[in-house]
Amino acid sequence: MAGNQDVLTRERLDAALAVLPDWRYRLGGFVTVYKAPTAAAALELIAAVGRLAEKQNHHPDLDWRYNRVFIRYTSHDAGGEVTERDAAAAAAASDAAARAGATAQPGLFRxxxxxxxxxxxxxxxxxxxxxxxxxxxxxxxxxxxxxxxxxxxxxxxxxxxxxxxxxxxxxxxxxxxxxxxxxxxxxxxxxxxxxxxxxxxxxxxxxxxxxxxxxxxxxxxx
Structure with missing residues (x-):
């Protein structure tokens, strides 16, 4: 179980986002939206993120809307805050999105x-x-x-x-x-x-x- 020492401070949070251009910080989580070329490609991205989640034992909130996938990572065992695990998971999801031909539209996540x-x-x-x-x-x-x-x-x-x-x-x-x-x-x-x-x-x-x-x-x- 994560402790408070794992929660990213403001400085570490900013440093993480600097190398995660697809992502934004929102109320204790990293969030983004990916637009895939087709609905089928969006489903493939969801499956890829799901496989990553199982491998990492760190699961996002995920929502599918036709060819767009809404993703949010947070660490529930750290009080619903962002940890290094969220940064690593977000980076891996970005790689999966690139392979799926998806483009980031983080401004759609409100x-x-x-x-x-x-x-x-x-x-x-x-x-x-x-x-x-x-x-x-x-x-x-x-x-x-x-x-x-x-x-x-x-x-x-x-x-x-x-x-x-x-x-x-x-x-x-x-x-x-x-x-x-x-x-x-x-x-x-x-x-x-x-x-x-x-x-x-x-x-x-x-x-x-x-x-x-x-x-x-x-x-x-x-």
């Missing part, structure tokens, strides 16, 4: 979370956990044990927003710029006080969402 304002997270968390079939994650967040549904986190505040729910959409910093520009062009109110970590977006009816990047979620230096 992650969604639901945020809830509350004065007392403990009072409501169990309702949401049971109803969704989720489990408790780091820091009291709720996560889908199968990695399919959006995560849920509770923003403890003495003054909850009148609209207690908001959506966090996580993009990689490398791809966030065009998304912010297009969102601003819709006429939404853009609060950039916390950029580039996140930008609070409010629509014409007062509904909020946050466009987030990995800057607000990378491990701190030890």
């Amino acid at each position: 992650t969604v979370e639901l945020g809830i304002d509350t004065v007392d997270p403990a009072e409501i968390a169990e309702v949401w956990r049971v109803a969704l079939g989720y489990k408790k994650g780091p820091g009291g967040d709720l996560v889908d044990p199968y990695g399919r549904g959006p995560g849920v986190w509770f923003r403890e505040t003495a003054k909850p927003n009148s609209n207690r729910f908001h959506v966090d959409v996580h993009w990689s910093k490398a791809e966030a710029g065009p998304v912010l520009e297009k969102t601003a062009a819709t006429g939404a109110l853009m609060n950039r006080d916390h950029a580039p970590d996140w930008v609070v977006v409010t629509d014409a009816q007062g509904n909020r969402l946050c466009l987030c990047t990995e800057e607000g979620h990378q491990p701190e230096p030890l």
Whole structure:
């Protein structure tokens, strides 16, 4: 079982990504999307990644969408953080993708979370956990044990927003710029006080969402 000493620090994480151009960091994992020439080629890539996973005894979350394969590596036995095993697995998957003629499109991999304002997270968390079939994650967040549904986190505040729910959409910093520009062009109110970590977006009816990047979620230096 991995220990905390195996978790990549911010410096080691940046060094790993420097030699993994196909990959991005996202909420405790390395993520990417590969576009294969055909759906059949995508299935061949999935099979290749599966063989690697068995050989490495390190299995990714993987999703197939026609000719695109979405992949996420994280180390569950290290508290859902990134370790050297994830970096090695990502590198091997990149090699397999190259052999399959697939091209990386990491900007397509976005992650969604639901945020809830509350004065007392403990009072409501169990309702949401049971109803969704989720489990408790780091820091009291709720996560889908199968990695399919959006995560849920509770923003403890003495003054909850009148609209207690908001959506966090996580993009990689490398791809966030065009998304912010297009969102601003819709006429939404853009609060950039916390950029580039996140930008609070409010629509014409007062509904909020946050466009987030990995800057607000990378491990701190030890």
